[in-house]
Amino acid sequence: KNQVEQSPQSLIILEGKNCTLQCNYTVSPFSNLRWYKQDTGRGPVSLTIMTFSENTKSNGRYTATLDADTKQSSLHITASQLSDSASYICVVSPRSGGSNYKLTFGKGTLLTVNP
Amino acid sequence: DTAVSQTPKYLVTQMGNDKSIKCEQNLGHDTMYWYKQDSKKFLKIMFSYNNKELIINETVPNRFSPKSPDKAHLNLHINSLELGDSAVYFCASSRAGGTQNIQYFGAGTRLSVL
Numbered sequence: 001k002n003q004v005e006q007s008p009q010s011l012i013i014l015e016g017k018n019c020t021l022q023c024n025y026t027v028s029p030f031s032n033l034r035w036y037k038q039d040t041g042r043g044p045v046s047l048t049i050m051t052f053s054e055n056t057k058s059n060g061r062y063t064a065t066l067d068a069d070t071k072q073s074s075l076h077i078t079a080s081q082l083s084d085s086a087s088y089i090c091v092v093s094p095r096s097g098g099s100n101y102k103l104t105f106g107k108g109t110l111l112t113v114n115p
Numbered sequence: 116d117t118a119v120s121q122t123p124k125y126l127v128t129q130m131g132n133d134k135s136i137k138c139e140q141n142l143g144h145d146t147m148y149w150y151k152q153d154s155k156k157f158l159k160i161m162f163s164y165n166n167k168e169l170i171i172n173e174t175v176p177n178r179f180s181p182k183s184p185d186k187a188h189l190n191l192h193i194n195s196l197e198l199g200d201s202a203v204y205f206c207a208s209s210r211a212g213g214t215q216n217i218q219y220f221g222a223g224t225r226l227s228v229l
Contacts, residue, residue: 034217043119043205043220044158087156102171103218105158 003027004106006090012112017080021109023073023090031095035064035075038087038108047075047088052095080113087111118142121206121221128196129229136191136224138206146170147189148218149181150205158205164189165211196228 003026013019025033032051036044048057048064050073056065061084063076077084087108094102119140128134140147148171149161162181163171169181178194189206206221 041222043207043222045220046217049217089158102160102163107156 003104006106010110018078021075025071025092027092029095031093034091036089085113119221121224125225127227133194138189140208144208145186146209146211148207152203201228
């Protein structure tokens with residue numbers, strides 16, 4: 001069983017609407033959690049990074065939250081745009097030696113924004 | 116300018132062939148990675164190099180051999196290609212040290228083994 005589970009698997013929304021993507025993880029001990037955006041045919045691009053002591057981190061219209069007690073994170077997208085259509089991947093880094101190197105990736109949520 | 120560039124973008128080949136994928140980064144990073152993204156879309160690390168030294172070698176068949184001629188390059192050579200090797204391979208780079216260093220990914224190489 002993967003240690004990073006994301007929901008929903010896919011989501012379709014209308015342009016201008018808000019949405020929230022969920023991530024549950026079991027990676028422990030935990031160092032930091034990252035959200036990446038992966039456009040079709042492209043490599044992932046980092047949106048936010050949060051350590052276990054941070055509760056929220058924003059990047060423009062993207063706001064990530066983290067509850068280290070329940071091991072849950074969410075990514076909220078406000079005023080969605082057509083260019084937000086992509087896969088959003090939750091990535092967890094364990095707290096161990098060289099932990100930056102061995103990240104655990106979720107499967108991603110495929111978001112489609114329609115006009 | 117592309118920060119992490121991979122070539123080729125697409126690679127179609129027959130089973131049993133040997134092929135290489137090249138990766139170069141111009142970000143001044145000293146850690147580079149190879150990831151495999153299979154049909155289920157999970158990204159899994161294969162190898163990581165720091166200052167040309169291998170630091171991560173996951174359970175990958177020894178048909179896969181990474182080579183780092185310098186800090187800016189990490190190439191992946193695959194011998195005796197098999198059908199199960201079909202996937203998208205991503206190269207990435209980051210600064211060494213610290214747990215929050217962002218990994219920058221290339222655009223991927225889509226490998227199809229026929």
